[in-house]
Structure formats: C-alpha cells, structure tokens
Amino acid sequence: MTVALVPAAGRGERLGSAGPKAMVFLHGLPLVAHAVRGLLAAGCVRHVVVAAPSSHQAEMIAALSAFDRVSVVPGGADRTASVRLALHAALEHVPDARIVLVHDAARAFTPPALVRSVTEAVAAGAPAVIPVLPVTDTVKRVDGAGVVLDTPDRTHLRAVQTPQGFDVDVLRRAYEAASGTVATDDAGLVERIGVPVHTVPGDVAAMKITTPFDLAVAEAVFAP
Structure with a gap:
C-alpha cells in the first residue's frame, strides 16, 4: 500500500501570490489539484494527504x-512539521501502508509514470528513492x-525532484530523529x-513552478 503526502502550506510570494503557492491557478485548476x-x-x-495552511x-x-481518497489537514509552521502531520494522518487512513511518497505541489505536472517509477523502486x-x-x-x-572558491565536477551532481519515496518505517525514523530540524528535502x-x-531517472516535466517565469513556461508547455 502506498500513501502520498503533499505539503502545501508554503507561501507564493515569489509567484506574486498573496496566498499559498499551491493555490495559484493554472489552466483552470490550482497547482495542488494538478x-x-x-x-x-x-x-x-x-x-x-495534503497539509494546508490553517x-x-x-x-x-x-x-x-x-x-476521492484525498484528505486535507492543517499544516505546521514549516515544511518539516507539515510532512510530519501529514504522515500521521496518512497512516490513520491507511494503517497498513508500506510506502510513503512526499511530493511538492509546485511540481504540478509530474508524469504519473515517474510516480510509478519511484514507487516500484x-x-x-x-x-x-x-x-x-x-x-x-x-x-x-x-x-x-x-x-x-572552486568548480565542482558536475559529473556526479544531480538535481533532485519529487515525489521522493520511502519505506514507511525509514521515513518515520528519519522524522523522529529530526526533532527541531527544518528541512527542505x-x-x-x-x-x-x-x-x-x-x-531513478527524473523527468523534465516534473519542473518546479516557483517564479512567474516558471508559471509562464508551464502554462505554455502543459496547455490542455
């Protein structure tokens, strides 16, 4: 069984939004819905489980x-707190879940095939993964x-996307050890x-929509 957590309490200041970034509309739907x-x-x-601002x-x-099969819970003061709250809620809904995905709402057009690839790994x-x-x-x-200072060899560098997938016990242990820590990854x-x-190989379609330029690109590339 797999559950997914979407921390969506972040503000949309860089997108020019007064509210949550996840609620910025694109092609008739907010990013979180996509x-x-x-x-x-x-x-x-x-x-x-979506963690939203109260x-x-x-x-x-x-x-x-x-x-269907979506719950919204109040998020925390930061992303780490929101994921922790969403994880607790997800395991209440699906107690026998063995895999947890954590996904950015801003990566609104991540292909379903990439979600499957992470889950299968x-x-x-x-x-x-x-x-x-x-x-x-x-x-x-x-x-x-x-x-x-220097120029790192990019051969071994990778840009990370989401969803990130975890054995449920591993993610639980990581968050128990992260008490007091604020993490973006x-x-x-x-x-x-x-x-x-x-x-696993990512996908350029899983781009993160953070700025007005990103939003314009997504609007053009992912036109219905």
Whole structure:
C-alpha cells in the first residue's frame, strides 16, 4: 500500500501570490489539484494527504473536492512539521501502508509514470528513492562575498525532484530523529540516519513552478 503526502502550506510570494503557492491557478485548476491528479493517475497511490495552511483549509478542501481518497489537514509552521502531520494522518487512513511518497505541489505536472517509477523502486527493496536529473549547467562554489572558491565536477551532481519515496518505517525514523530540524528535502533527513538513498531517472516535466517565469513556461508547455 502506498500513501502520498503533499505539503502545501508554503507561501507564493515569489509567484506574486498573496496566498499559498499551491493555490495559484493554472489552466483552470490550482497547482495542488494538478499535483494530486497526477499522483492518483499513477494508479499506485491509495490515499493522498495534503497539509494546508490553517487559514486556507476550506479553500483547499473545496479545490480538491472532486477527488476521492484525498484528505486535507492543517499544516505546521514549516515544511518539516507539515510532512510530519501529514504522515500521521496518512497512516490513520491507511494503517497498513508500506510506502510513503512526499511530493511538492509546485511540481504540478509530474508524469504519473515517474510516480510509478519511484514507487516500484521502493517496492523492489530500496529504502529511499529520489528522481534526479543530471546537472547541465556549470556549478561554482562561492564564499560569503561571492568570490568563486572552486568548480565542482558536475559529473556526479544531480538535481533532485519529487515525489521522493520511502519505506514507511525509514521515513518515520528519519522524522523522529529530526526533532527541531527544518528541512527542505526529506531524503536529506534519511541520509542523516545512515540509510542509503537510491535514484531513478527524473523527468523534465516534473519542473518546479516557483517564479512567474516558471508559471509562464508551464502554462505554455502543459496547455490542455
């Protein structure tokens, strides 16, 4: 059994929105609805839990009312707290869940095939799995003054996407050990407890919509 968590309490300031980023509309639906639709379309997700800002609970529930097997819970003060709350709620809905996916609402057009790929890799025995893409730009490491320190070899660098998939016990352990920690990457918490994180090929369609430019690109590329 697989459950999916969607922390959607982040603000949309960089998108020019006064409310949650997940509630920014694109092609008639908020980003969170596109993301949830993709998760359910994969055919392997039993239940989705969305962690929403307490100030926008009713709005988020209404936006997702067309979907079965979806719950909305109040999010926490930060992403880590929201995932922790969503995980607790998901395991109440599906106590026998063995795989947990954590997905960014901003990656609204992630292909269902990528959701299946991550899930299948965890089901095959990997304790933690993330989708990745090769880094194509040259990367520089700089100091506090912006002066270049060195140029890492990008051969071994990867850009990370979501959903990230985990054995439920592994993710639970990672969050128990992360008390007081604020993280933007769940796999990073798993790394801290010494569990290996495996990778599968990502997909350019799983782009993260963060800025008005990203939104314009997504509007053009993912036109119905």
